[in-house]
Amino acid sequence: MKKVNGAMVYLRDVAHVRDGYVPQTSMVLTNGTKGALLPILKAQGASTLDVVSRVRAALPGIQATLPPDLEIKPLADQSVFVKSAVVESCAKPPSRPVSPGS
Numbered sequence: 001m002k003k004v005n006g007a008m009v010y011l012r013d014v015a016h017v018r019d020g021y022v023p024q025t026s027m028v029l030t031n032g033t034k035g036a037l038l039p040i041l042k043a044q045g046a047s048t049l050d051v052v053s054r055v056r057a058a059l060p061g062i063q064a065t066l067p068p069d070l071e072i073k074p075l076a077d078q079s080v081f082v083k084s085a086v087v088e089s090c091a092k093p094p095s096r097p098v099s100p101g102s
Helices: 048-064 081-093
Strands: 002-005 007-008 028-030 032-036
Touching: 007 028
Parallel strands: none
Antiparallel strands: 002 007, 028 032
16 A cells, blocks of 8 residues: 555555465366376476486375375476487497597
């Protein structure tokens, strides 16, 4: 609230105010069952392989804290692409001749 030119300006005058939650605008379904999606993003400079490995290692402990009818299901794993790129780059011969000491 603030007085402007002698008139009281209320929050309702400049915003939509309601007591409640933001309306749901998206839905996650897995095999027709409602779910929740929790993306995990790595920090700049962090290893994708390390982050995925540590998250996967933590999942059983997190699952143990949940009610029995809640299940954690990883949906995407970027480490698959990183591993493939590493294997592919290691399998290719160098694109230019390599001389000793270079």
